[in-house]
Amino acid sequence: MPQMTRAMSPADAAPWRAAPAALLAPLLAGVLLAALPITARGAPPAGPDATTPAAAASAPAPPGEAPAASAEADAPLATPPAAAESSPDTRGLDQEIQELKKDVVDLNKDLFILEEELLFPANTQVAVFLSVNVGQFFGLDSVQLKIDRKEVINYLYTPREVEALLKGGVQRLYLGNLKVGGHELVAFFNGKGPNERAYKRGASLRFEKGVGAKYLELKIDDRQRKLQPEFEIKDWE
Amino acid sequence: MALGCGPAVPAQPPYALLGQSAPDFALHAAVGGNARLSEHRGEVVVVSFWSSRCTPCRTQLAALNRSLTTYHSAGLAMFGIGVDDDPAQAREFARSASVSFALLLDPAKGVSRSYQVDNLPMTVLIDRSGTVRTVLRDYSPESEQLYLQQLRALLNE
Numbered sequence: 001m002p003q004m005t006r007a008m009s010p011a012d013a014a015p016w017r018a019a020p021a022a023l024l025a026p027l028l029a030g031v032l033l034a035a036l037p038i039t040a041r042g043a044p045p046a047g048p049d050a051t052t053p054a055a056a057a058s059a060p061a062p063p064g065e066a067p068a069a070s071a072e073a074d075a076p077l078a079t080p081p082a083a084a085e086s087s088p089d090t091r092g093l094d095q096e097i098q099e100l101k102k103d104v105v106d107l108n109k110d111l112f113i114l115e116e117e118l119l120f121p122a123n124t125q126v127a128v129f130l131s132v133n134v135g136q137f138f139g140l141d142s143v144q145l146k147i148d149r150k151e152v153i154n155y156l157y158t159p160r161e162v163e164a165l166l167k168g169g170v171q172r173l174y175l176g177n178l179k180v181g182g183h184e185l186v187a188f189f190n191g192k193g194p195n196e197r198a199y200k201r202g203a204s205l206r207f208e209k210g211v212g213a214k215y216l217e218l219k220i221d222d223r224q225r226k227l228q229p230e231f232e233i234k235d236w237e
Numbered sequence: 238m239a240l241g242c243g244p245a246v247p248a249q250p251p252y253a254l255l256g257q258s259a260p261d262f263a264l265h266a267a268v269g270g271n272a273r274l275s276e277h278r279g280e281v282v283v284v285s286f287w288s289s290r291c292t293p294c295r296t297q298l299a300a301l302n303r304s305l306t307t308y309h310s311a312g313l314a315m316f317g318i319g320v321d322d323d324p325a326q327a328r329e330f331a332r333s334a335s336v337s338f339a340l341l342l343d344p345a346k347g348v349s350r351s352y353q354v355d356n357l358p359m360t361v362l363i364d365r366s367g368t369v370r371t372v373l374r375d376y377s378p379e380s381e382q383l384y385l386q387q388l389r390a391l392l393n394e
Contacts, residue, residue: 141265141271156264156265156271156273157271158263158270158271158273158276159270159271161273
Protein backbone atom coordinates (compact mmCIF):
# COMPACT_ATOMS: atom_id res chain seq x y z
CA MET A 1 0.00 0.00 0.00
CA PRO A 2 2.08 2.92 -1.17
CA GLN A 3 -0.35 5.52 0.18
CA MET A 4 -0.07 4.21 3.69
CA THR A 5 3.69 4.10 3.45
CA ARG A 6 3.74 7.76 2.45
CA ALA A 7 1.43 8.76 5.26
CA MET A 8 3.56 6.91 7.79
CA SER A 9 6.92 8.17 6.57
CA PRO A 10 8.80 10.00 9.35
CA ALA A 11 10.24 12.34 6.73
CA ASP A 12 6.71 13.55 5.93
CA ALA A 13 5.27 13.43 9.37
CA ALA A 14 8.27 14.82 11.24
CA PRO A 15 10.59 17.08 9.27
CA TRP A 16 12.19 18.44 12.44
CA ARG A 17 15.57 16.99 13.03
CA ALA A 18 16.09 15.57 16.47
CA ALA A 19 12.82 13.89 17.40
CA PRO A 20 13.81 10.37 18.36
CA ALA A 21 12.23 7.49 16.53
CA ALA A 22 11.04 6.02 19.79
CA LEU A 23 9.09 9.20 20.45
CA LEU A 24 7.70 9.48 16.95
CA ALA A 25 6.54 5.91 16.69
CA PRO A 26 3.61 6.14 19.13
CA LEU A 27 2.60 9.50 17.73
CA LEU A 28 2.58 8.24 14.18
CA ALA A 29 0.67 5.23 15.37
CA GLY A 30 -1.77 7.80 16.74
CA VAL A 31 -2.10 9.27 13.23
CA LEU A 32 -2.99 5.83 11.95
CA LEU A 33 -5.48 5.23 14.73
CA ALA A 34 -7.01 8.64 14.18
CA ALA A 35 -7.35 7.82 10.51
CA LEU A 36 -9.34 4.66 11.06
CA PRO A 37 -12.57 6.09 12.51
CA ILE A 38 -12.53 8.96 10.02
CA THR A 39 -12.30 6.50 7.18
CA ALA A 40 -15.15 4.54 8.64
CA ARG A 41 -17.22 7.71 8.94
CA GLY A 42 -16.38 8.93 5.45
CA ALA A 43 -17.05 5.64 3.66
CA PRO A 44 -20.50 4.99 2.30
CA PRO A 45 -22.62 2.40 4.03
CA ALA A 46 -21.45 -0.33 1.72
CA GLY A 47 -21.75 -3.17 4.12
CA PRO A 48 -19.12 -4.88 6.20
CA ASP A 49 -16.41 -4.44 3.55
CA ALA A 50 -16.27 -0.69 4.21
CA THR A 51 -14.60 -1.21 7.55
CA THR A 52 -12.03 -3.71 6.34
CA PRO A 53 -8.37 -2.72 6.80
CA ALA A 54 -7.96 -2.33 3.04
CA ALA A 55 -10.69 0.29 2.83
CA ALA A 56 -9.45 2.05 5.93
CA ALA A 57 -5.91 2.10 4.68
CA SER A 58 -6.88 3.91 1.51
CA ALA A 59 -8.23 6.93 3.39
CA PRO A 60 -5.05 8.62 4.70
CA ALA A 61 -3.69 9.15 1.22
CA PRO A 62 -4.00 12.65 -0.25
CA PRO A 63 -7.06 13.41 -2.36
CA GLY A 64 -6.60 12.34 -5.93
CA GLU A 65 -4.14 9.62 -5.07
CA ALA A 66 -6.40 7.54 -2.88
CA PRO A 67 -8.47 5.77 -5.52
CA ALA A 68 -5.49 4.54 -7.51
CA ALA A 69 -4.50 1.46 -5.56
CA SER A 70 -7.65 0.87 -3.60
CA ALA A 71 -9.87 0.99 -6.67
CA GLU A 72 -7.94 -1.88 -8.13
CA ALA A 73 -8.09 -3.86 -4.94
CA ASP A 74 -11.67 -3.10 -3.94
CA ALA A 75 -13.44 -2.46 -7.22
CA PRO A 76 -16.81 -3.82 -6.03
CA LEU A 77 -16.92 -1.21 -3.26
CA ALA A 78 -17.40 1.65 -5.76
CA THR A 79 -14.59 3.68 -4.23
CA PRO A 80 -14.42 6.64 -6.66
CA PRO A 81 -17.62 8.26 -5.34
CA ALA A 82 -16.54 7.45 -1.83
CA ALA A 83 -13.26 9.22 -2.40
CA ALA A 84 -15.03 12.28 -3.76
CA GLU A 85 -17.34 12.38 -0.75
CA SER A 86 -14.51 11.88 1.74
CA SER A 87 -12.52 14.97 0.75
CA PRO A 88 -13.76 17.04 3.74
CA ASP A 89 -12.66 14.16 5.95
CA THR A 90 -9.20 14.13 4.44
CA ARG A 91 -9.01 17.85 5.15
CA GLY A 92 -9.90 17.05 8.73
CA LEU A 93 -7.22 14.40 8.73
CA ASP A 94 -4.68 16.93 7.45
CA GLN A 95 -5.61 19.21 10.33
CA GLU A 96 -5.17 16.39 12.78
CA ILE A 97 -1.78 15.57 11.30
CA GLN A 98 -0.74 19.22 11.60
CA GLU A 99 -1.82 19.23 15.24
CA LEU A 100 0.10 16.04 15.85
CA LYS A 101 3.17 17.57 14.22
CA LYS A 102 2.87 20.54 16.57
CA ASP A 103 2.56 18.15 19.50
CA VAL A 104 5.71 16.36 18.40
CA VAL A 105 7.58 19.67 18.16
CA ASP A 106 6.43 20.58 21.68
CA LEU A 107 7.42 17.15 22.94
CA ASN A 108 10.78 17.51 21.27
CA LYS A 109 11.34 20.80 23.09
CA ASP A 110 10.37 19.21 26.39
CA LEU A 111 12.70 16.33 25.61
CA PHE A 112 15.64 18.71 25.14
CA ILE A 113 14.92 20.32 28.49
CA LEU A 114 14.59 16.91 30.08
CA GLU A 115 17.82 15.79 28.44
CA GLU A 116 19.66 18.77 29.92
CA GLU A 117 18.17 18.06 33.35
CA LEU A 118 19.24 14.44 33.07
CA LEU A 119 22.72 15.13 31.72
CA PHE A 120 23.39 17.99 34.12
CA PRO A 121 21.32 17.36 37.24
CA ALA A 122 21.14 20.19 39.76
CA ASN A 123 23.14 18.35 42.43
CA THR A 124 26.21 17.98 40.18
CA GLN A 125 25.74 20.89 37.77
CA VAL A 126 28.49 23.49 37.35
CA ALA A 127 28.04 26.39 34.96
CA VAL A 128 30.72 28.94 34.13
CA PHE A 129 29.70 32.28 32.63
CA LEU A 130 31.79 35.04 31.11
CA SER A 131 31.19 38.77 31.04
CA VAL A 132 33.26 41.71 29.83
CA ASN A 133 33.00 45.21 31.18
CA VAL A 134 34.33 48.11 29.06
CA GLY A 135 37.23 46.23 27.47
CA GLN A 136 39.34 49.30 26.81
CA PHE A 137 42.59 47.66 27.92
CA PHE A 138 41.96 44.15 26.72
CA GLY A 139 40.75 42.72 23.42
CA LEU A 140 39.47 39.20 24.09
CA ASP A 141 40.67 36.47 21.76
CA SER A 142 40.20 33.16 23.58
CA VAL A 143 39.59 31.66 26.99
CA GLN A 144 40.96 28.34 28.18
CA LEU A 145 39.23 26.79 31.14
CA LYS A 146 40.65 24.08 33.39
CA ILE A 147 38.82 22.39 36.22
CA ASP A 148 40.95 20.30 38.55
CA ARG A 149 43.88 20.63 36.10
CA LYS A 150 41.88 19.18 33.24
CA GLU A 151 41.04 21.36 30.24
CA VAL A 152 37.29 21.48 29.78
CA ILE A 153 37.00 24.13 27.09
CA ASN A 154 39.14 26.36 24.88
CA TYR A 155 36.88 28.90 23.28
CA LEU A 156 37.87 31.22 20.45
CA TYR A 157 35.94 34.48 20.18
CA THR A 158 34.96 36.18 16.96
CA PRO A 159 34.60 39.97 16.67
CA ARG A 160 30.80 39.58 16.70
CA GLU A 161 30.89 37.63 19.96
CA VAL A 162 33.23 40.16 21.56
CA GLU A 163 30.93 42.95 20.45
CA ALA A 164 27.96 41.16 22.02
CA LEU A 165 29.87 40.74 25.28
CA LEU A 166 30.88 44.39 25.28
CA LYS A 167 27.23 45.32 24.89
CA GLY A 168 26.49 43.56 28.15
CA GLY A 169 25.94 40.00 27.05
CA VAL A 170 26.81 37.15 29.39
CA GLN A 171 27.94 33.92 27.79
CA ARG A 172 27.50 30.48 29.27
CA LEU A 173 30.99 29.25 28.54
CA TYR A 174 30.79 25.84 30.11
CA LEU A 175 28.20 23.50 31.55
CA GLY A 176 29.31 20.29 33.22
CA ASN A 177 29.13 18.04 36.21
CA LEU A 178 31.24 17.91 39.36
CA LYS A 179 30.93 15.83 42.46
CA VAL A 180 30.38 17.41 45.85
CA GLY A 181 33.60 18.66 47.43
CA GLY A 182 36.50 21.02 46.81
CA HIS A 183 37.57 21.90 43.26
CA GLU A 184 39.87 24.32 41.49
CA LEU A 185 38.99 26.41 38.47
CA VAL A 186 41.76 28.01 36.40
CA ALA A 187 41.01 30.34 33.51
CA PHE A 188 43.54 31.66 30.99
CA PHE A 189 42.55 34.75 29.05
CA ASN A 190 44.31 35.38 25.73
CA GLY A 191 44.00 38.56 23.76
CA LYS A 192 45.50 41.91 23.04
CA GLY A 193 46.45 44.25 25.83
CA PRO A 194 47.36 47.92 25.78
CA ASN A 195 49.25 48.98 22.63
CA GLU A 196 47.91 45.92 20.74
CA ARG A 197 50.41 43.63 22.38
CA ALA A 198 49.71 39.96 22.92
CA TYR A 199 48.40 39.59 26.43
CA LYS A 200 47.81 36.46 28.47
CA ARG A 201 46.61 36.35 32.04
CA GLY A 202 45.31 33.67 34.34
CA ALA A 203 42.93 33.61 37.26
CA SER A 204 42.09 30.79 39.60
CA LEU A 205 39.52 30.01 42.24
CA ARG A 206 39.16 27.19 44.74
CA PHE A 207 35.52 26.54 45.38
CA GLU A 208 33.37 24.14 47.28
CA LYS A 209 30.72 22.27 45.34
CA GLY A 210 27.66 21.66 47.47
CA VAL A 211 24.50 19.71 46.75
CA GLY A 212 22.95 22.45 44.63
CA ALA A 213 23.98 23.76 41.21
CA LYS A 214 27.15 25.86 41.15
CA TYR A 215 27.43 29.04 39.12
CA LEU A 216 30.74 30.79 38.54
CA GLU A 217 31.42 33.93 36.55
CA LEU A 218 34.60 35.01 34.81
CA LYS A 219 34.67 38.80 34.81
CA ILE A 220 36.95 40.91 32.65
CA ASP A 221 37.07 44.48 33.81
CA ASP A 222 39.21 47.56 33.27
CA ARG A 223 41.21 48.91 36.17
CA GLN A 224 41.47 52.57 35.27
CA ARG A 225 43.97 53.42 38.01
CA LYS A 226 46.55 50.94 36.75
CA LEU A 227 45.53 51.20 33.09
CA GLN A 228 45.36 47.43 33.07
CA PRO A 229 42.64 44.86 32.60
CA GLU A 230 41.48 42.93 35.63
CA PHE A 231 40.38 39.29 35.63
CA GLU A 232 38.22 37.93 38.37
CA ILE A 233 36.31 34.74 39.07
CA LYS A 234 33.14 35.27 41.03
CA ASP A 235 31.33 32.54 42.88
CA TRP A 236 27.57 33.06 42.75
CA GLU A 237 26.26 31.86 46.07
CA MET B 238 47.62 13.73 6.67
CA ALA B 239 48.99 13.49 3.17
CA LEU B 240 47.81 16.42 1.11
CA GLY B 241 48.32 16.24 -2.63
CA CYS B 242 48.69 19.43 -4.61
CA GLY B 243 47.83 19.76 -8.27
CA PRO B 244 45.50 18.00 -10.66
CA ALA B 245 42.76 15.79 -9.30
CA VAL B 246 43.28 12.08 -8.91
CA PRO B 247 41.13 10.42 -11.62
CA ALA B 248 39.22 7.99 -9.41
CA GLN B 249 38.32 9.86 -6.26
CA PRO B 250 36.07 8.35 -3.64
CA PRO B 251 32.73 10.11 -3.16
CA TYR B 252 32.85 12.94 -0.66
CA ALA B 253 31.33 11.63 2.56
CA LEU B 254 30.11 15.01 3.79
CA LEU B 255 27.83 15.69 0.81
CA GLY B 256 24.29 16.27 2.10
CA GLN B 257 25.59 16.32 5.68
CA SER B 258 25.68 19.22 8.08
CA ALA B 259 28.93 21.16 7.63
CA PRO B 260 31.24 20.71 10.64
CA ASP B 261 31.44 23.95 12.58
CA PHE B 262 34.80 25.61 13.15
CA ALA B 263 36.33 28.65 14.77
CA LEU B 264 39.81 29.66 13.62
CA HIS B 265 42.29 32.48 13.88
CA ALA B 266 42.63 34.57 10.77
CA ALA B 267 46.04 35.20 9.23
CA VAL B 268 45.04 38.84 8.99
CA GLY B 269 42.12 40.32 10.91
CA GLY B 270 39.64 38.82 13.37
CA ASN B 271 38.70 35.23 14.12
CA ALA B 272 35.89 33.52 12.25
CA ARG B 273 33.25 30.96 13.15
CA LEU B 274 31.24 29.12 10.50
CA SER B 275 27.99 28.91 12.48
CA GLU B 276 27.77 32.71 12.54
CA HIS B 277 27.07 32.60 8.81
CA ARG B 278 24.00 30.37 8.91
CA GLY B 279 21.56 31.82 6.38
CA GLU B 280 24.31 32.69 3.93
CA VAL B 281 25.85 30.56 1.23
CA VAL B 282 29.37 29.82 2.46
CA VAL B 283 32.36 28.87 0.33
CA VAL B 284 35.25 27.25 2.20
CA SER B 285 38.46 26.81 0.25
CA PHE B 286 41.44 24.91 1.60
CA TRP B 287 44.85 26.16 0.50
CA SER B 288 48.54 25.92 1.23
CA SER B 289 51.43 28.27 0.59
CA ARG B 290 53.18 25.49 -1.36
CA CYS B 291 50.22 24.99 -3.73
CA THR B 292 50.55 27.06 -6.90
CA PRO B 293 46.97 26.61 -8.22
CA CYS B 294 45.66 27.69 -4.82
CA ARG B 295 46.78 31.27 -5.44
CA THR B 296 45.01 31.36 -8.81
CA GLN B 297 41.90 29.83 -7.31
CA LEU B 298 41.81 32.26 -4.39
CA ALA B 299 41.94 35.14 -6.87
CA ALA B 300 39.03 33.58 -8.82
CA LEU B 301 37.05 33.08 -5.62
CA ASN B 302 37.68 36.69 -4.68
CA ARG B 303 36.18 37.80 -8.00
CA SER B 304 33.04 35.75 -7.35
CA LEU B 305 32.78 37.17 -3.84
CA THR B 306 32.91 40.71 -5.23
CA THR B 307 30.06 39.85 -7.60
CA TYR B 308 27.81 37.87 -5.24
CA HIS B 309 28.59 39.25 -1.80
CA SER B 310 25.39 41.30 -1.74
CA ALA B 311 23.34 38.17 -2.56
CA GLY B 312 24.39 36.57 0.71
CA LEU B 313 27.73 34.94 0.00
CA ALA B 314 30.40 34.44 2.65
CA MET B 315 33.83 33.02 1.95
CA PHE B 316 36.71 31.59 3.96
CA GLY B 317 40.10 30.30 2.94
CA ILE B 318 41.64 27.81 5.33
CA GLY B 319 45.40 27.38 5.21
CA VAL B 320 46.73 23.96 6.13
CA ASP B 321 50.41 24.94 6.45
CA ASP B 322 52.29 23.58 9.43
CA ASP B 323 54.11 26.87 9.81
CA PRO B 324 51.71 29.73 10.61
CA ALA B 325 54.36 32.32 9.70
CA GLN B 326 54.62 30.91 6.18
CA ALA B 327 50.83 30.87 5.88
CA ARG B 328 50.61 34.48 7.08
CA GLU B 329 53.16 35.56 4.49
CA PHE B 330 51.15 33.83 1.76
CA ALA B 331 47.92 35.38 3.08
CA ARG B 332 49.37 38.89 2.98
CA SER B 333 50.58 38.43 -0.59
CA ALA B 334 47.31 36.85 -1.78
CA SER B 335 45.45 40.16 -1.39
CA VAL B 336 41.93 38.78 -1.20
CA SER B 337 39.01 40.48 0.51
CA PHE B 338 37.82 37.43 2.48
CA ALA B 339 39.28 35.97 5.65
CA LEU B 340 42.21 33.58 5.24
CA LEU B 341 42.20 31.39 8.32
CA LEU B 342 44.95 29.28 9.83
CA ASP B 343 44.59 25.62 10.68
CA PRO B 344 48.10 24.49 11.66
CA ALA B 345 46.71 21.72 13.88
CA LYS B 346 44.66 20.52 10.86
CA GLY B 347 41.62 19.77 12.98
CA VAL B 348 39.27 21.48 10.53
CA SER B 349 41.02 19.96 7.50
CA ARG B 350 40.50 16.51 9.00
CA SER B 351 36.85 17.14 9.76
CA TYR B 352 36.33 18.24 6.13
CA GLN B 353 38.35 15.26 4.85
CA VAL B 354 40.69 17.34 2.72
CA ASP B 355 42.56 14.98 0.39
CA ASN B 356 43.64 17.36 -2.36
CA LEU B 357 44.58 21.00 -2.73
CA PRO B 358 42.97 23.26 -3.64
CA MET B 359 39.67 21.93 -2.37
CA THR B 360 36.51 24.01 -2.27
CA VAL B 361 33.35 23.18 -0.33
CA LEU B 362 30.03 24.92 -0.98
CA ILE B 363 27.64 25.09 1.96
CA ASP B 364 24.02 26.13 1.51
CA ARG B 365 22.02 28.55 3.61
CA SER B 366 20.88 25.80 5.97
CA GLY B 367 24.45 24.73 6.70
CA THR B 368 24.48 21.59 4.55
CA VAL B 369 27.46 20.61 2.40
CA ARG B 370 26.18 20.67 -1.18
CA THR B 371 29.17 20.62 -3.52
CA VAL B 372 32.86 19.84 -3.33
CA LEU B 373 35.47 20.71 -5.96
CA ARG B 374 38.72 18.86 -5.49
CA ASP B 375 40.82 20.66 -8.07
CA TYR B 376 41.08 23.96 -9.90
CA SER B 377 40.71 24.33 -13.65
CA PRO B 378 38.68 26.55 -16.01
CA GLU B 379 36.09 23.75 -16.18
CA SER B 380 35.83 23.43 -12.42
CA GLU B 381 35.54 27.21 -12.13
CA GLN B 382 32.55 27.13 -14.49
CA LEU B 383 31.02 24.33 -12.45
CA TYR B 384 31.70 26.31 -9.27
CA LEU B 385 29.92 29.38 -10.64
CA GLN B 386 26.94 27.29 -11.78
CA GLN B 387 26.60 25.62 -8.40
CA LEU B 388 27.10 28.89 -6.56
CA ARG B 389 24.36 30.65 -8.54
CA ALA B 390 22.01 27.73 -7.93
CA LEU B 391 22.64 27.87 -4.18
CA LEU B 392 22.24 31.65 -4.06
CA ASN B 393 18.92 31.35 -5.88
CA GLU B 394 17.50 28.82 -3.41
